[in-house]
Amino acid sequence: MTAIVETNDLTKFYGQTRGVENLNLAIQPGQVFGFLGPNGAGKSTTFRLLMDFIRPTSGSARVFGLDAQEDSREIRSRTGFMPGDLALYPRMTGNQIVEFFSFMRKIDVRQEAKRLAERLDLDLGITVRNYSTGNRQKLGLVQAFMHRPELLMLDEPTGGLDPIIQQEFYAMVADAVSDGATVFLSSHVLPEVERIADQVAIIRDGGLVRVDEVGAFRREATRVLAFTFSQPVPEAEFSTLEGVSVVTTQGTKLIITSTGPIDAIVKAAARHEVVELEAHEGELEDVFLAFYEDEP
Amino acid sequence: MIRTLTGKGIWDRRKTLMWWGIGMTLYVILNVAFFPSLKEESFSELFESVPEAMLAAFGIQDIAALSTGVGYVNSQLYDGFGTILVAAWAIAIGATTLSSEEDSKTMDMLLSLPVSRTRVVLEKWLAMVVLMVGISAVIFLVLVVSNPIWELDLTLEGMVWVNLGLALLSILFGTVAMAVSAVSGRRGLAIGASGGLLALLFLLYGLGSVVDSLESIRGTSPFYWYLDSVPLAGTVSALGFLGMAFVTLLFLAIAVLGFNRRDVGV
Numbered sequence: 001m002t003a004i005v006e007t008n009d010l011t012k013f014y015g016q017t018r019g020v021e022n023l024n025l026a027i028q029p030g031q032v033f034g035f036l037g038p039n040g041a042g043k044s045t046t047f048r049l050l051m052d053f054i055r056p057t058s059g060s061a062r063v064f065g066l067d068a069q070e071d072s073r074e075i076r077s078r079t080g081f082m083p084g085d086l087a088l089y090p091r092m093t094g095n096q097i098v099e100f101f102s103f104m105r106k107i108d109v110r111q112e113a114k115r116l117a118e119r120l121d122l123d124l125g126i127t128v129r130n131y132s133t134g135n136r137q138k139l140g141l142v143q144a145f146m147h148r149p150e151l152l153m154l155d156e157p158t159g160g161l162d163p164i165i166q167q168e169f170y171a172m173v174a175d176a177v178s179d180g181a182t183v184f185l186s187s188h189v190l191p192e193v194e195r196i197a198d199q200v201a202i203i204r205d206g207g208l209v210r211v212d213e214v215g216a217f218r219r220e221a222t223r224v225l226a227f228t229f230s231q232p233v234p235e236a237e238f239s240t241l242e243g244v245s246v247v248t249t250q251g252t253k254l255i256i257t258s259t260g261p262i263d264a265i266v267k268a269a270a271r272h273e274v275v276e277l278e279a280h281e282g283e284l285e286d287v288f289l290a291f292y293e294d295e296p
Numbered sequence: 297m298i299r300t301l302t303g304k305g306i307w308d309r310r311k312t313l314m315w316w317g318i319g320m321t322l323y324v325i326l327n328v329a330f331f332p333s334l335k336e337e338s339f340s341e342l343f344e345s346v347p348e349a350m351l352a353a354f355g356i357q358d359i360a361a362l363s364t365g366v367g368y369v370n371s372q373l374y375d376g377f378g379t380i381l382v383a384a385w386a387i388a389i390g391a392t393t394l395s396s397e398e399d400s401k402t403m404d405m406l407l408s409l410p411v412s413r414t415r416v417v418l419e420k421w422l423a424m425v426v427l428m429v430g431i432s433a434v435i436f437l438v439l440v441v442s443n444p445i446w447e448l449d450l451t452l453e454g455m456v457w458v459n460l461g462l463a464l465l466s467i468l469f470g471t472v473a474m475a476v477s478a479v480s481g482r483r484g485l486a487i488g489a490s491g492g493l494l495a496l497l498f499l500l501y502g503l504g505s506v507v508d509s510l511e512s513i514r515g516t517s518p519f520y521w522y523l524d525s526v527p528l529a530g531t532v533s534a535l536g537f538l539g540m541a542f543v544t545l546l547f548l549a550i551a552v553l554g555f556n557r558r559d560v561g562v
Contacts, residue, residue: 014559014562048404048561051404051407051408052407053403053404053407053559053560053561054559054560054561054562055558055559073410073411073412074410076407076408076409076410076411077410079408081408083401083404083405083408085401085404086401086405087400087401087402087404087405088402088405089402089405090400091308092298096298099298099299100298100299100304101409103298103299103300104301104409104410104411105409105410106410143405
């Protein structure tokens, strides 16, 4: 199966300043691929390279199996893009922009745009200059989705949207995916990626730190387990287990944190009579933050 | 309804066009309305004490010619600040049409559409061409109307040629500005370089007629190609006009190549 987006040692320097370096990405059809990283990590540079706004210093990129530079026009006709630094023509109304883009794309997307605008509760009759930040963002989403593209590239799409509209956006992504689209979106907001992405790439200082399924990251999240046994149990039975550290024992109560497989813990606990068990799913955020922070 | 990039380029500047139209109309009328009264006096006496080089720099080559409608209108409009003004507007459009979209980041949105960079340059250029033809047409119409009122004795043929030349010359400078901005992405450089070139070539043409050392290179100025044959008198230099068109296309090609080659919006 051909990857929808594929980069090979993609590198971009702006003079001496690094954009991205030796980036290797592969996004499969139908995936929602989350691109997570702090500001300045190279997320926007990657999108801009894929859209052919800027040219790689070295390496290459392919979208739909096509060369990102040579076949850019075809790629762009099949892609919906929302820039991180969104700017729309300030003196045009939402409708005029939809109409103009419609003609530029040579397909009439006005009905679909109207439907999307209703979904996002956006009035298309207003001049862009007079839109709030959130409404401008909505118009950015409308124009990205309105031609039902095969690939959506969304650079920080939810900034400035209120929570209800964010939910609607997640639903729009889900609908697009069920229609066969692939979604590549960046964010520095973790719960968002956790919520909608299948695959996550963490980028830092222009390079990928790790690419994995959201589930894999989740499995690594620190869980907190609090057992209450019928009688005190020796700490050592748990503290020797993989990924476990004992927080405290208070008489018959044992509280541990775990980043490893849960099975061994359950089996160890099963050797005793368990009166009560409380489990808290750890914050995925901690896992990601560990990647953001500088290595020790 | 805005359907094309060219359409949008014109629509964006519809008010500017209106103001330029009004401004140039007033400028033309204010100039030609004085002609009948000035014609009565002797221009030679009026300009007696003014050095020849100074007059030449302001587009006055031959004082005696000022007493004719052709000579007067030529010196006041086409061989003078009228042309400079129109060309300056062309430069303003050419220098900003790409770079202001880059500065305001709307270029990312535009280039996310399935449109080639070549088409972006060509359509934006075409909008500039239409605006220049538009403003030249306004000036033409004002002259046509003024002609009998202020007894200018201009021929229709002359008025057509001189305003066609005006459009060609301003498009040339607008295209130079566009090429600089397309290659460099820098609006300031585009305005500075092409504006400086405009001033330089205008002075070269004017002073070249009186300063011996400039005489030999005077022919390199597009103002020479445009005006030396006095198109307002109906005597047009086909070679000069074609030369302007050729140089324009050359710079248009540079604009297309330059904009295709570089990173946009960085």
